[in-house]
Amino acid sequence: MYQEERLVEIVDYINENRRISVDQICELFNVSRDTARRDLVKLENKKAIVRTRGGAISPGTSPEIKNYRHRLHSVSSEKREIGKRAASLLEPGDTVILDTSTTVQACAGELENTEMTVITNSIHQAEILSGKDHLRIHLLGGQLHKEHGFLYGTSTIDKLNQYHVDKVFIGVVGISEQGLTVGHEEDGMVKRKMIEQAKQVIVLADHTKIGLTEFFQFATLEDIDVMITDCTPGKNFCELLEINRVELLVTEEEKDIWS
Template sequence: MYQEERLIGILQFLKENRRISIDQMCEMFDISRDTARRDLVKLEDRKAIVRTRGGAILPRTHTTIQDYSHRLKTVSFEKQQIGKKAASFIRPGDKIILDTSTTVQACANQIRPMDVTVITNSIHQAEILSNVESVSIQLLGGFLQKEHQFLYGASVIERVKSYHVDQAFIGVVGISESGLSIAHEEDGMVKRNMIKQAEQVIVLADHTKFGVTEFFTFAELEDVDVIITDQLPDEEFQQKLQEHHVDLIVTEEEGSDLWT
């Protein structure tokens, strides 16, 4: 097999499996370890891979996080469905936390008039729910992040620590084996403490978030109780969720149930 054919095979394997080892390359292509290393050097020169100790991974692609007002205009049908399913978890008398994400806002939009206490650091979530009868709102005060319209800082974190809630609804930019991640550390620190104060942690994440690791990791998979999404992740990640006892709900599947 020519080198170019192997390089194509390596990239295809990486797209499907995220990483490849030199031992796997030797077995797949019946080549020596030196030849495998030369193939990786060639791909690295083309900026097609990132070499690791003993193999390679695909280079990370960074998603540009648009400002909040723009993201509100592009809330997808999938996110709306995720938000609808999340809102169905809320019962009269519940005390809940809503974070700042647009997917969680899709949940806020679906909350019906009932006796519920909502704690949030999102200007938008508070504004939406201020028009919903019987919903009590605790807006966490702190520094205002103007671009993305959330409140953060030591005062927000200290206030969060004073509450104990039934559920925390959390959005992410990425969810992978490394855990839950977000682009802004100040937002992530607040989310981290929100999770600690909840009996049940419900993560809202459309399928594009799976396999992504962003700048700041604020929680591990073991911190999550439920993930609501629109499509199943790959089998490897499903297995990882099962190992951490995370329940998965897929909105596109009619009558989909929790699995553990």
């Protein structure tokens, strides 16, 4: 494939998926990282993209995290399938922490009405879970992030210190060789403590999060036990997971968007 043809396809991919990483370009077009970076430089010079650390976004894409209520209406079928797979890992009697992400919210909606203890700092998760009579719900206190509906701060983290749970379900804005990242430091600090308090760490991330690095890193790949996603990632990322001993669960084994 000639470079100009590749550039057109890169722009088409960004328009459809909002962003692309260097690793994704390498996997999609079977080119080196140097070639991928040169492609992005050329597109940036044409003002067709905005380069970011590790990739690029559309010129019209705001790097700000979308308002939570807006994101609630855009929960995809992929996230719902990830949520179902995550919920299937829970057993009666489990103690579990759920973070604030919309993918984890999809998991909350799929939880069976059975004897379990759920801890969360999300007012949205708590509202969903309150309709399930047999669940015991602990809503963490703290300062309310009004825009995104989660509780954070030193009191939230201090309270988490008192809990030791079987599993934690964590959502991300980006997951890459740089680890697990989110857009808000205050959210990331709470997620970090949640991970410390759990025997098993399960990350829920649809394919659009893979290869992305956001503002604040709260964990490394080594901190994860299981990752659930909707499509088989590219070879490079799968190798990273294998090196860090992360078990990969894919909701649609036959679907491989990186081929």
